[in-house]
Amino acid sequence: MSDRCYRSELIGLFGYPVDENPTVVIMEAAFKALNLDYRYNTTSVKPEDLDTAVKALKAFNMKGTHITVPHKIEVMKYLDHIADDAQMIGAVNTVYLKDGETYGENTDGKGFIISLKEGNIDIIGKHVVILGAGGAAHAIAIELALHGVESIIIVNRNESKGRELTSRLNTYSKVKTEFVLWDKIFSIPSDTDLIVNATSVGLYPDKSKPSIDYNTLDKSMIVCDIIPNPPQTPFLDEAIKAGCHTFDGFSMLINQAAISFKLWVGEDAPIQAMREALKKEFDN
Numbered sequence: 001m002s003d004r005c006y007r008s009e010l011i012g013l014f015g016y017p018v019d020e021n022p023t024v025v026i027m028e029a030a031f032k033a034l035n036l037d038y039r040y041n042t043t044s045v046k047p048e049d050l051d052t053a054v055k056a057l058k059a060f061n062m063k064g065t066h067i068t069v070p071h072k073i074e075v076m077k078y079l080d081h082i083a084d085d086a087q088m089i090g091a092v093n094t095v096y097l098k099d100g101e102t103y104g105e106n107t108d109g110k111g112f113i114i115s116l117k118e119g120n121i122d123i124i125g126k127h128v129v130i131l132g133a134g135g136a137a138h139a140i141a142i143e144l145a146l147h148g149v150e151s152i153i154i155v156n157r158n159e160s161k162g163r164e165l166t167s168r169l170n171t172y173s174k175v176k177t178e179f180v181l182w183d184k185i186f187s188i189p190s191d192t193d194l195i196v197n198a199t200s201v202g203l204y205p206d207k208s209k210p211s212i213d214y215n216t217l218d219k220s221m222i223v224c225d226i227i228p229n230p231p232q233t234p235f236l237d238e239a240i241k242a243g244c245h246t247f248d249g250f251s252m253l254i255n256q257a258a259i260s261f262k263l264w265v266g267e268d269a270p271i272q273a274m275r276e277a278l279k280k281e282f283d284n
């Protein structure tokens with residue numbers, strides 16, 4: 001006889017499509033580093049099955065799940081509780097269970113802010129340009145606004161999505177906002193402190209870069225690209241050429257996963273082990 005526990009704690013990732021998402025690599029590295037009997041399961045969930053999949057979290061007594069494209073907005077209607085900032089962002093990327101109830105959080109923007117803090121970047125009073133108005137742009141814009149930036153310009157091709165984000169910023173914060181329709185090459189205003197590429201331009205296998213006038217980059221500007229694959233994008237290459245301080249998408253990916261990890265496991269994430277695992281995965 002043995003009193004060993006043969007049951008592992010379960011965490012999911014619900015998306016569709018989801019096969020190419022590498023988050024399992026960093027999460028499994030974290031469990032191994034802390035010697036935890038947890039499993040992170042990348043799960044293909046079709047939109048019409050999302051309701052059932054969320055119910056399954058309770059039925060399987062899971063710790064929670066990451067939520068990715070295209071479920072981040074839709075999932076909100078199936079959850080018992082939603083954190084205030086996830087409500088402001090209008091999307092959830094992390095669900096955890098407590099006392100049998102589901103809680104929705106959004107750790108994307110928080111992970112981005114931690115990356116800047118790790119780089120000793122002070123964002124209070126800064127002027128920001130965000131390229132894109134999708135889910136990630138929403139999370140980053142709201143968190144930057146809540147953390148005291150002075151102004152945010154949203155640049156996007158799709159006007160209604162861009163205006164929806166600026167109106168959200170006006171509703172939930174005092175940040176000065178402006179929407180710029182991205183129908184021609186965008187020139188970065190000279191007083192910009194921080195530029196964020198939150199579009200999917202440059203995501204593998206795309207090798208293009210956002211349509212901006214790269215001559216308007218100045219070495220005083222901090223340039224971030226949230227594309228995680230490849231971490232060094234053509235956009236960041238241009239920023240480095242212009243002498244700018246840059247941040248890549250790896251740090252945001254790790255930091256958002258680390259916050260989610262703590263919500264699920266209750267312990268600080270072993271960030272160094274996670275970073276090394278991701279680097280090894282992409283170096284191969």
Ligand code: NDP
Binds near residue numbers: 136137201252
């Ligand atoms: P969405 O699909 O919600 O948004 C995509 C955005 O990219 C939209 O604003 C879209 O503009 C814009 N876009 C797409 N193609 C172009 C183009 N050719 N020119 C100009 N704009 C374009 O995606 P997400 O916000 O969820 O993700 C965006 C990127 O961020 C992805 O590459 C994703 O991998 C990355 N990401 C990284 C994370 C990290 O931790 N590092 C976390 C989350 C996301 P329009 O509205 O006009 O179509």
